[in-house]
Amino acid sequence: MRIDFTKMHGLGNDFVVLDGRKQRLPALDAAFATALADRHTGIGCDQLIVLEPSEHGDFRMRIFNADGSEVEACGNATRAVGLLHGRPARIETLGGMISASPCDGGISVEMGKPRFDWDAIPLAYAMDTHTMPLAWEGLASPVAVNVGNPHVIFFVDDPYAIDMERLGPLIETDPVFPERVNVNVAGITARDAITLRVWERGAGLTRACGTGACATAIGAMTRGLVDRKVTVTLPGGPLQIEWREDGEIVMTGPATESFRGNFDPADYGLAAGSTD
Numbered sequence: 001m002r003i004d005f006t007k008m009h010g011l012g013n014d015f016v017v018l019d020g021r022k023q024r025l026p027a028l029d030a031a032f033a034t035a036l037a038d039r040h041t042g043i044g045c046d047q048l049i050v051l052e053p054s055e056h057g058d059f060r061m062r063i064f065n066a067d068g069s070e071v072e073a074c075g076n077a078t079r080a081v082g083l084l085h086g087r088p089a090r091i092e093t094l095g096g097m098i099s100a101s102p103c104d105g106g107i108s109v110e111m112g113k114p115r116f117d118w119d120a121i122p123l124a125y126a127m128d129t130h131t132m133p134l135a136w137e138g139l140a141s142p143v144a145v146n147v148g149n150p151h152v153i154f155f156v157d158d159p160y161a162i163d164m165e166r167l168g169p170l171i172e173t174d175p176v177f178p179e180r181v182n183v184n185v186a187g188i189t190a191r192d193a194i195t196l197r198v199w200e201r202g203a204g205l206t207r208a209c210g211t212g213a214c215a216t217a218i219g220a221m222t223r224g225l226v227d228r229k230v231t232v233t234l235p236g237g238p239l240q241i242e243w244r245e246d247g248e249i250v251m252t253g254p255a256t257e258s259f260r261g262n263f264d265p266a267d268y269g270l271a272a273g274s275t276d
């Protein structure tokens with residue numbers, strides 16, 4: 001029984017999207033996600049996205065990083081599935097209910113409200129998350145915020161001068177982050193402009209990170225560095241982030257369908273037709 005997929009991306013952060021409402025899928029475990037995400041022996045992606053029926057919204061979106069970890073939120077994928085849905089959608093995720101709507105700028109997503117408490121990030125012990133009293137070599141005093149998933153944000157002069165391949169995994173896996181963390185290095189270029197690079201938990205350096213853009217914008221706003229509407233420019237391109245007066249984070253940006261295909265799970269040694 002072959003499985004249909006849609007290959008998509010948001011500013012180069014790429015996904016394999018499976019619609020579990022229309023077909024039976026193998027067990028959604030780390031082995032399945034890592035096999036499909038492998039860029040040499042699989043289809044290749046930063047995240048595997050699976051759509052399922054939902055009793056609380058239009059559908060449920062499950063998110064698996066390339067390392068197989070299932071996580072709570074993915075901003076770029078939310079725009080991608082919003083494009084597929086083609087009309088406003090209420091989406092159930094592990095990080096809560098969010099919504100996506102087609103708009104002039106592509107897809108606009110209400111990502112929920114940020115959480116700043118140390119145990120909501122989460123951190124391993126209590127500390128000031130507005131300015132964490134910690135440093136990893138030259139990266140110091142970050143903001144920590146949860147926008148459905150955990151982020152730590154360092155403000156630097158030049159994000160492209162930071163050795164993310166070395167410092168990213170070091171910080172991602174530091175025990176102070178019991179659920180690991182997405183690592184953001186950001187430069188403020190104007191009251192409405194941020195430059196950002198992200199080492200993603202479970203996926204590494206990606207061309208864009210939607211939740212990273214949201215977290216970084218919020219962190220910069222809480223420090224008074226930018227206004228409540230900013231353009232966050234990642235290696236793959238720009239996203240518009242607004243922190244609305246009601247506390248909701250709104251992200252707007254493009255989503256792209258690259259191609260469609262199908263595969264036989266048996267080719268990956270995966271049992272076909274079982275669902276978890």
Ligand SMILES: N[C@H](CCC[C@H](N)C(=O)O)C(=O)O
Binds near residue numbers: 065074209
């Ligand atoms: N790596 C993230 C999930 C994907 C987030 C990113 N691709 C986005 O667009 O928000 C995490 O483990 O929390």
